[in-house]
Amino acid sequence: MKTIFITGASSGIGKATAVYFAEKGWNVAATMRSPEKEEELQKYPSIKLFCLDVEKKETITQAVQDALLKFGTIDVLLNNAGYGSTGIFEAADDREIRRQFDVNVFGLMDVTKALLPHFRSQQDGLIMNVTSAGGRVVLPITSLYHATKFAVEGFTESLAFELNSQGIRVKLIEPGVVLTDFSGRSMAFFEDDSLEDYKTYSRDLLQKMKQLSSGGFPPEIAAQEIYQAAIDESNQLRYVIGEDAEEFIALKEREGAEAYFQKVQQMFS
């Protein structure tokens, strides 16, 4: 029986993926900041909950140790935990800038590092990092979020070489808009009232961003695609999920960054 270790399994894509893998007969180490609040996942005998906050290294070490004790091995790591900083860059304070990178980038690196000795010892393992179409293309007023997702894309792509020497594979999961509460609970909107010049622009853009993220596909679809990626033995690196993601990425690749900028500018004007 194979085992997947998931971060951010309390909701959305992480939770749907935990359920989908359990239904496919996998063991699931479903990690989250507050496992005591989780009820639905408790019902599945092959899902075990572990406390893990990607900002707290000691919880990462403990969760990996406990999951290995429980399941014996871990075959797949799904780095999924993340949130979206939203707002005008000039309005972001140092704390928010650093927190966005702490959660989406450094947290992901810490979890990866905690599992690598195990994967290396078994000369096998798969790391799947959930970035976003936003790790390849950008939208306005989310510069910090895109910076983190682009960072994870570059990190993962380079990591593939050295981990290949140890029998470990990496994959990038790049969803478009998924119908989770990401644009609610996981969107951290910041503004600075003293920055009058941006006020109208920032508010208008936020409204348009919310409209854009009201579409999308259910997290169960993302879970199915993640499962297909996990059982895909090929060396495919990127898995784009959703027509919107495919369209935006194709637009930039086909027409170039400048044409992409013009199109997005028109979309939001």
Ligand SMILES: NC(=O)c1ccc[n+]([C@@H]2O[C@H](COP(=O)([O-])OP(=O)(O)OC[C@H]3O[C@@H](n4cnc5c(N)ncnc54)[C@H](OP(=O)(O)O)[C@@H]3O)[C@@H](O)[C@H]2O)c1
């Ligand atoms: N929804 C989309 O449209 C979309 C599109 C592309 C990519 N993504 C990516 O998909 C991933 C999951 O997002 P989602 O849509 O499923 O949103 P979600 O339902 O809001 O889930 C976000 C998850 O991240 C967890 N998390 C946040 N900070 C954490 C921390 N410090 N330590 C551990 N866990 C933490 C949350 O846990 P708590 O319950 O403790 O807050 C929650 O489980 C994110 O990386 C996101 O960037 C989402």
